[in-house]
Amino acid sequence: MTTRRTFIKTTAKLGLIPLLPVSMLSQGAENICTTKITTDDPVAKALRYIEDATQAVRSDKMGVTATDQLCSNCQFYTVSTSDAAWGECKLFQCRLVVGAGWCAGWVPI
């Protein structure tokens, strides 16, 4: 398996670093996610992501009442630095979700 570190070392040896997109090199240093996920995204659909959690069909999970489950109190959520209403979801690979949203992957903090 090639890790990102191995990949970067190898490409550096080959003199290919200048050819890499800046986004590849900055991964892991400071992730700044700006792409907002849409509800028609296949992953969002699979996880039943919805921007208004009150409209979601939820059930109590891990001792948390269904109505208390929001993206903003999910383990995978990090508040966006550019828009407080949105946050990065680790489950959606650095795409933004609405803090008032919800999906089936919700896990308490």
Ligand code: SF4
């Ligand atoms: S994993 Fe958590 S933060 Fe991400 S969309 Fe689902 S409920 Fe929201």
